[in-house]
Amino acid sequence: MQKTILVAGGAGFLGSHLCVALLEQGHKVICVDNLVTGRKENLEKLLKHPNFVFKKHDVIKPITLKADEIYHLASPASPVHYQKNPLATFQANVWGCWNLLELSKKNKAKFLFASTSEIYGDPLVHPQIEGYWGNVNTIGVRSCYDESKRAGETLCVDFRRMYGVEAKIVRIFNTYGPNMDAGDGRVVSNFIVQALQGKPITVYGQGKQTRSFQYVDDLVTGILKVMAASNFYGPVNLGNPGEFTIMELAEKVIKATGSRSRIVHKPLPQDDPKQRKPDIALAKKTLGWEPKIPLSDGLVKTIAYFQKRLKIKA
Ligand code: NAD
Ligand code: UDP
Numbered sequence: 001m002q003k004t005i006l007v008a009g010g011a012g013f014l015g016s017h018l019c020v021a022l023l024e025q026g027h028k029v030i031c032v033d034n035l036v037t038g039r040k041e042n043l044e045k046l047l048k049h050p051n052f053v054f055k056k057h058d059v060i061k062p063i064t065l066k067a068d069e070i071y072h073l074a075s076p077a078s079p080v081h082y083q084k085n086p087l088a089t090f091q092a093n094v095w096g097c098w099n100l101l102e103l104s105k106k107n108k109a110k111f112l113f114a115s116t117s118e119i120y121g122d123p124l125v126h127p128q129i130e131g132y133w134g135n136v137n138t139i140g141v142r143s144c145y146d147e148s149k150r151a152g153e154t155l156c157v158d159f160r161r162m163y164g165v166e167a168k169i170v171r172i173f174n175t176y177g178p179n180m181d182a183g184d185g186r187v188v189s190n191f192i193v194q195a196l197q198g199k200p201i202t203v204y205g206q207g208k209q210t211r212s213f214q215y216v217d218d219l220v221t222g223i224l225k226v227m228a229a230s231n232f233y234g235p236v237n238l239g240n241p242g243e244f245t246i247m248e249l250a251e252k253v254i255k256a257t258g259s260r261s262r263i264v265h266k267p268l269p270q271d272d273p274k275q276r277k278p279d280i281a282l283a284k285k286t287l288g289w290e291p292k293i294p295l296s297d298g299l300v301k302t303i304a305y306f307q308k309r310l311k312i313k314a
Contacts, residue, residue, distance in 0.1 A: 005030070072152075094155070223238065
């Protein structure tokens with residue numbers, strides 16, 4: 001059955017892939033975005049699609065429209081960007097979430113909130129299970145993002161408890177792939193762009209901190225499964241459990257690009273989590289989902305994307 005689906009944040013990296021997947025399933029997609037970090041280029045092909053509508057709108061303000069399902073991805077995600085205007089980041093995840101939950105309530109629409117592994121903060125439990133409450137600084141530079149995502153999760157469960165809104169929560173771990181902005185500031189795009197341009201690879205701190213990197217296609221499959229699952233609301237971790245130090249990532253990118261860039265060390269940002277790896281047992285059991293694309297394969301696809309974008313010959 002064809003549905004009308006609202007994707008808030010649909011012009012961003014993840015949102016643009018989600019819009020494509022939903023259109024491929026035959027649905028009508030309304031993409032709402034204020035373009036603070038998103039780009040119309042990500043929607044280039046979609047704008048001509050008869051089932052696709054783009055509306056420039058800030059989710060901090062209420063919106064009225066008809067939809068059967070609502071995905072809330074509208075928030076800056078890169079530490080560089082979410083720290084530029086911390087109050088706007090907080091509003092996107094709290095006021096924006098509230099507004100979109102109200103819209104879900106009005107429409108009796110299913111809702112999905114893009115939460116994050118950041119809600120675990122600098123985790124003391126490793127790997128991170130959904131039952132872990134986290135270790136988060138309330139007053140640090142990352143707090144506008146971490147705490148607003150935590151509050152967004154609270155709103156989801158309370159709209160469900162009070163009004164029966166079918167609000168679902170996914171906790172997304174570091175995801176990468178085509179449509180990331182070259183100036184996004186996150187580690188995978190930074191390293192690839194630096195390597196392709198022959199610039200120094202900027203490793204923050206000693207590079208001993210770890211992250212688990214998930215290719216975007218795996219994430220989109222997981223998100224769609226969560227929305228489709230009946231009587232399942234999460235929170236559920238969606239990430240690739242492969243864990244790498246940032247130095248290992250730098251070395252992999254240098255190798256995969258054949259770059260002659262050298263590694264330079266820059267100061268470690270405040271409150272940078274030391275380790276991160278999802279426990280995905282819940283997603284495996286309830287959704288039959290697990291990531292399929294290893295980091296080495298995902299890097300090749302992402303490098304090809306940036307080569308094209310930056311017009312660098314392979
Ligand atoms: P992105 O910055 O590429 O996309 C976010 C999109 O939301 C952009 O198009 C931006 O313009 C839009 N937006 C931001 N604030 C808005 C507002 N107030 N009103 C309307 N639109 C607004 O980031 P992304 O990586 O695609 O992340 C998408 C979502 O997934 C975010 O909510 C992010 O917190 C979450 N997430 C992403 C990752 C990841 O690794 N990519 C990890 C965890 C969670
Ligand atoms: N990082 C780095 N060099 C960069 C960008 C990031 O060493 O050019 C590190 C950052 O300090 C963190 C990790 O890479 O430890 C992941 O950073 P990112 O901003 O991608 O996401 P985070 O998981 O911190 O939100």
